[in-house]
Amino acid sequence: MNASPPPHAGEPGVPRHVAVVMDGNGRWARSRFMPRFFGHKAGVDALVRAVNLFADRGVEYLSVFAFSSENWKRPSEEVSGLMSLVLVAVAKYLGKLAKDGVRIRIVGDRDAVSDKLRQAWEQAEALTRENTRITLAVCFNYGGRWDMVQAARRAARQAVAEGWSTGQIDERIGEGWLGDQMALSFAPDPDLFIRTGGEMRISNFMLWQSAYAEFHFTDCLWPDFGAEEIDRALAAYAQRDRRFGMIRAPAAQAAG
Numbered sequence: 234m235n236a237s238p239p240p241h242a243g244e245p246g247v248p249r250h251v252a253v254v255m256d257g258n259g260r261w262a263r264s265r266f267m268p269r270f271f272g273h274k275a276g277v278d279a280l281v282r283a284v285n286l287f288a289d290r291g292v293e294y295l296s297v298f299a300f301s302s303e304n305w306k307r308p309s310e311e312v313s314g315l316m317s318l319v320l321v322a323v324a325k326y327l328g329k330l331a332k333d334g335v336r337i338r339i340v341g342d343r344d345a346v347s348d349k350l351r352q353a354w355e356q357a358e359a360l361t362r363e364n365t366r367i368t369l370a371v372c373f374n375y376g377g378r379w380d381m382v383q384a385a386r387r388a389a390r391q392a393v394a395e396g397w398s399t400g401q402i403d404e405r406i407g408e409g410w411l412g413d414q415m416a417l418s419f420a421p422d423p424d425l426f427i428r429t430g431g432e433m434r435i436s437n438f439m440l441w442q443s444a445y446a447e448f449h450f451t452d453c454l455w456p457d458f459g460a461e462e463i464d465r466a467l468a469a470y471a472q473r474d475r476r477f478g479m480i481r482a483p484a485a486q487a488a489g
Contacts, residue, residue: 246471248424250294251287252439252446255280256430257454270314275456277322284335286463288367294420295369298438302342302376316350319373323353327360334366340416341375342383370417377440384414384441417442425470429455429462447473 255276262272280297287295300315330337339354354373388410412418423439426446433450435443449466451458 247291248470250421250423251292251425252296252423254298254428254436254438255455256428256432258456261454261456269311272456273315273318279456279458281326283458284367284369285333286460290467293367295367297371299371300373301437302374302379319350320353323357327357331361334364335361336364336368337361338368338370340370340372342379345374370420377437380416381441384411387414415441425449427466429453429458445477
């Protein structure tokens with residue numbers, strides 16, 4: 234059955250921020266009797282398409298899990314290939330994304346990557362800094378637990394500097410402090426969290442930020458994730474009743 238038409242830009246029900254775990258590149262390649270690297274390459278092509286498709290539908294922020302803190306445990310040749318692929322992707326697609334109005338932000342621990350890779354990221358961020366059509370946050374060498382730890386350290390230093398005691402920190406103040414120090418503090422919390430590839434877990438992605446996200450899991454492998462799958466996810470999101478721990482007013486309940 235075809236999904237109902239998705240909402241469009243400016244209409245209620247359009248998520249401001251979509252987070253995606255791009256899973257299935259390796260299986261996509263294996264099903265075609267190709268090395269895993271070709272799946273990752275196809276995944277980059279799918280990401281460039283998806284950025285514009287989401288932007289066309291009114292999404293303001295797209296955050297993608299490109300390389301997790303745990304991915305360093307993969308075979309060294311695959312890790313090396315992924316690092317090289319990032320450089321190739323920047324060279325191939327940066328001009329197009331900049332022209333398309335995409336702002337690029339790189340999110341994650343940059344200490345473990347090469348100087349050459351950091352320079353490529355800095356180039357991408359500098360070239361697209363003034364773009365406003367959609368912000369693409371590429372989470373690379375990122376983990377939700379790492380993000381919370383680094384935010385807690387920064388917030389603790391701020392608390393000491395401002396003379397706060399631990400007894401003065403309640404949930405509201407603590408949330409503000411930590412939220413302001415998160416690596417994705419420039420974006421609102423994700424409204425919609427998508428994972429491709431058939432797995433139903435979040436794999437340490439945006440743990441803090443996804444507290445009230447709506448989740449959508451699909452069997453579609455990431456390189457095949459296109460307009461039809463995006464529209465299906467957005468249409469499903471538009472049907473969700475988001476209450477953020479509250480209840481709807483009686484009039485809204487009657488209408489629903």
